[in-house]
Amino acid sequence: MAAGFTERRPATLPGPSATVRAVYAALPLFTARLASAAVVVAGVTFLVFLLLHLVPGDPVEVMLGEYATAGDRAALRQALGLDRPLATQWFAFVEGLARGDLGTSLASGRPVAALVAERLRMTTVLALAGLGVAIAIGLPLGVLAALARGRAWDGVTSALAVLGMSIPNFVLGPLLMLVFAVLLGWFPIGGADGARALVLPALTLGTSLAAIIARMSRAAMIDVLGEPYVLAARARGLDERRVVLVHALRNAALPIVTTLGLQLGALLGGAVITETVFGWPGLGLLVVDSIHRRDYPVVQACVLVIALAYVLVNTLTDLLCAWLDPRIGGAR
């Protein structure tokens, strides 16, 4: 990808220390990665800007309903800038973004940025909890399956993984609610009141990612366990647990981290549905409510914020991987 890599000086030359070399090696990747992230961000803002123009017919009429006066319509059209040329509107949109101005909510009259900021915190909490659940369930399952390769436990895990990947959030959520909130009464049925309210949404959100992590970590561990250094570690008589957890898992971590970064988008998308199932007041619930209220500036802002968060995390994941494993730089 980055042309700079092919000209990297051979490692045998006497010269900078290993750390300095690693920084040199990572730099072109760093700049290339940031440049492509910038292009993507520009494209994302353009696509989100266009969303408002996809409203069939006159967006102002759709948003205000048929009983609005002509004056109301003209005022909203002007407030949204719809009376100006497309290029000017796009420019104004980006300019507003740069100032942190996401427009005004049509339903509540409040600045969209404030609304979104409130909800972003809740979605972040839910997403991190879902990620935690996914790692806590998926990683041990995957590692154990790799160690039991071809035996019954491996088969059970892979069946569970297909099931976990296939079950939609809006089926799993109500099921968990039925069992753990209605029948057993362990957790509240919805809302965001206290840490216990987080458990079922986090489980719902994390399950499919747990299944993906289990598959990925199984495959990565099987690869790594066949490597000579694992054999060498065993030959030195090291404790098997140490061989697996230290020598193998650390080297298997890279593909797992990459998968996590890529799957974060699915996690954020899943949050929209999970939040709706449990009434968790995050960005996802705000998107769905705003669509039903035809409050399109809020819809635009939520979609934009989630997409930007995803781009940010993906860029960081790439850079983290390059830093963890300098070989990646050369491979690109």
Place this chain on the structure above:
Amino acid sequence: MRRGTRAAMVVVALWGLAALAAPGLEAEANRIALERILAPPSWHVPMGRDDLGRPLLARVLVGARLSLGVTLVVVALAAAVGTLIGVLAGWYGGLVDLFVVRVIDVFLAFPGILLAIALAGILGPGIDNLVIALSVVGWVGFARLARAQTLSLRTRDHVQVAQALGTPLPRLLRLHVLPLLSGPLIVEATFALAAVIVAEAGLSFLGLGVQPPTPSWGALIRDGTRYLLIAPHLVLMPGLALLSLVVAINLLGDRLRDHLGGRP
């Protein structure tokens, strides 16, 4: 053939048959029986009845037609458009390729279901808009795959020979490039089927898909959640229907991938 694979094929075939048979069940699916509302599953009414006393089995079967119909159209559209764009980008390279890759990157920056929700929500309800929203999200996977494969196929000997012989481009792509792409594309399409079924149901669950009284699986589940406390079969039955089909398709996708190669 492994036992799981055969079972998965049977499940998919049964749902396909159900979808074909559904038109004969529409009257039954909308037959209201107010004296038997929310009746639990029994021998005569295997899935129980809904909040208007309508038999849930008939509604789930009619819903299968809608889910499968929408899904097939979306995957066919997405595969055709995505493959065309991807093959052309991979073939021409240069600026065309650079532009296509950037556009793909931009689309990949959105969680798929979120973009579909926003599009379906803004375009408004209806099957047409549902298909548009899901296809706009779906083409990207095919385009990315087709581009990457074409990029490497372009330098193969048989392609270069065909080019040197002056084969017209459409013919060259159709006879010498597409056949070698088909394996990974079939695998991608199989997983896309499962993903689109879930996405379509998700949109209907949020009230953004097909509108009542047409029963779709997502809408059945959404309506059912209101009665979760007193009649859980309203969520369980359509949920299990959806799950059985998606699990079966994903299993088939795994097997196909083992045989044909494709995404890791």
